[in-house]
Every structure is written in structure tokens, then in C-alpha cells.
Amino acid sequence: MKTKDKKKVWFVTGTQHLYGPEVLNQVSAHAKEIAQTLNESLSSPVEIVFQPILKTPDEITSLFITAGADSQCIGIITWMHTFSPSKMWINGLKRLQVPLCHLNTQFNKEIPWDSIDMDFMNLNQSAHGDREFAHLLTRMKIRRKTIVGFWKDISVQKSISNWTRAALGWSELQEIKVARIGDNMREVAVTEGDKVQAQIQFGFSVNGYDTDDITKIIETLNTSEVEALLKVYEDSYEVDSELKQGGKKRESLIAAAKIELGLKKFLDQGGFKAFTDTFENLGTFEQLPGIAVQRLMEQGYGFAGEGDWKTAALVRAFKVMSQNTPGGTSFMEDYTYHFGNSSQVLGAHMLEICPSISENKPRCEIHPLGIGGKKDPVRLVFDGKAGEAINVSLIDLGTRFRLILNEVNAIPFKNKLPKLPVARVLWTPQPSLEIAASAWMKAGGSHHTVYSQALETEVIQDFATLAGVELICIDKNTKLYELEQTLNANEAVF
């Protein structure tokens, strides 16, 4: 998955001049050690960079100005090792441009009961230094994550790691260009929205293109690049005999490969990291892109069907946030229910599910689509991996955006589903299908989601906080009436 250079999070330590050089040298050495340890131990793909300790209002202001101008700096972690009177921070924080994580930790894990004296107390003051700092953050209404705990603890490091992933997703969204190939599926509401407001709030831009833009590129492809991709298909998947060389539908596989090559060149030439298409607007395409879209998603491009640009941008953000994690991420749709003792949802789409969530080696097949009036599309068919996952939807309520998340457990298929020619996942929503789906629909969630086995709920919570967007979480503790009250309260807050 392609991203630019490694992004950086700055580790910023507050103190003041009062303590004298000896203490300040210790503060600096401790901060450096924490920053280095976090940099080495976090699973996150960002680099944690130590910054010289801050002792004066001018140093603080200067740091925030520099951070805001540095395109590689995607977030700031702050920690007050000692007391650092927070009026010193006002002018700096007014220039804060990136997400903030407030880490309330202490260099020493335990109190040295036998040797503790006032020197120790004066050095290890984050218990009140961080309170002074947090008071100002609250007063200035600065959104941030707050983490309390010992910096070597796994749970603290995991929380920091999750926040850096959220910051990474936010930074990526500021840059994403979404290509909307064709318009919205006719008459559909939830995939629509205010693209101008989305760009103001989230940063990503959405613009329209025509399938003809890709067809022009397809016409310039040479035989060897098409042949090379067909070989990749044959090496990577169980290819249906009729699609193999000499098979009666070989031409369809060649057409699918050309669409993939054309789409990829179009996206790369235009700097697009996400795209949509629509089966009603296929124009010059011979078939709905199936395998092409599936493989491009696996390479890290965001995608959603039917012109759903919000979900396409979100899929891309998830792909970036989930670098270096096991588990995949895909565009998804709640398709069919299985009611029973533990009711389930069969998730799928007409074709476009990402093979990163596949349990088995995908089969490459061709079947009629039934809608759209085009030739039969080639697609990858597989079962989704079992395990915990989240489904996340971004909707436009007209006056604001809302994120909705449901924790689900994907379960293994007991049946073969021999006549279902699409990739699929089977899951049980938390706390149950009946409550989860009621809550989801009360919140106005889309049938389209980002499905991920790579990210925890905490990442999305951090993302919502730093983005300033409402998030409704549906998990094992969800009670419908409480959820309704939350929705009512949020009407007022947002």
C-alpha cells in the first residue's frame, strides 16, 4: 500500500525555568527516553520524534508554529513532567493545527517509599502539572485524547498507538482526491451528501469523471502489460476453466484485466487515492469493474459502489490507518439476514469486496449481473475470515455528518453457498442483530459501510474526537432506550 514518507508525531514536554539546569537536564533526558521507547515499541506506522523541552512562552509558541508548517508532523503528544504554568501555553495552543494527545504519565512508576524527598517530588510533578495543562485545554475547548498511565505499560502504548493511527487517517483525509466515475445510483439518498461541506470538515475533495476517461487509457495499453496481469490472475487465484486460455469466456477476463490496468493508470495519473463507480453509469465499460475494483482496494485504494464517495474516502482512510496490522478492510453492504437464536447478517456487494478479508484463496469467476445491461463481469469469490470486526458508516444528516459504528463477530461459514457468485462475510452484530440493526437504523446508518478486522473501535473514537464529528457506537453494552437518549442529547450538542 502506497503512502508518502513516514509521518511524524512530536513528543513535547512542558516544564519551566524555576527548577534550575540540573533538574531540567533530567527532565530532558527522561522525555527523550520516553519518546525513544514509544517510537520503538508502538505498532503504529508513524515515527515518534522527541522535541527539546519547553520552558518559556516563546519556546512554546515557536514550537506550535513550526509544527503547523511541517507537513510531516501529523500530531503532537504533550506531557508535563514538572509543573508548567499553562498561561505560557495559550498563544502556542492558539496555533495548534494538528491533533493533540495529552499523555499524563510519570517517569517513575512507583513511589520510592524509603528515599522519597522534596527533590523527587519536585521532579515528578505530572500528577498536578498535567492537571494545570488540561484545565487550559478544556477552557480553550481544545479537542484531544487524554491517556493516563505508566508509559511502559502495554495498555498505555496501545492507546497511544491507536491515537496515532487516527491522526494518520485524519492527515490522509486532508489530501485525498476522490474520483467519482459516474454519478450516484438513481434515487438513492444515503450515498449522496454535501461534497463542499465534506471538504470543509474532512479535507478530501470529490470530483466527477467519465468511464470514457479510463477507456481512452485502455486503448493505449500494450499486449505485454495485459498478458502480465492475466498471469498474475492465474498465479493468485483459482481461475474458472472458461476464463483460462482457450476457454470460451477468455475475452471477458482480458476485458476485466484491461479495466484494471486502465483504472489504475487513471487513478495514479490523477493522484486519486479513492474512487466510485455506478452500474447505471458504465458508459464505455464493457462490464462492471469487479476483479479490478477488488484488487485495487487490496492495494490500498478507497472504493465504494453506486457513487458513494463518503464510504470510498473512508475506506482509503481505514487502509492508511491500518498499515502494519493483521486483518483486512473492505467496502461492505449489509445484504441478507439469517434470523435465529443468534441472528446473523450476510454481508456482500454485487461484486466489490476486498480480498484482504478473505479466508481462502479467491476463485476468479464470471457470472451474469442481472442489472446494468452490460456483459457479464469477472469477480473474485471467497468467504470472509472469522473474527472480530467493526462496521462503520459516515452519513450526511443535512446539517452535519455522523459516524456510526457497530462491533460485530464474523463467523465461519458452515455451508458452501454453491450458487452465490460473490464474496461474502457472515457476522453476528453486538449486542444482537435485532438491537444493533434497530440502533443503526435509528441513527440513520447507511447500508454501505467500511468493514474492518484491522482497526479497533478506539481508533474510530479517537478519529471522531479529533475530527469533531459525532460518533454513535453500537457494542455489547448498547441499550436501545439509552441510545435514543444519546441521539436526542447529540441533537443539542451538535
Ligand code: MN
Ligand atoms: Mn451498494
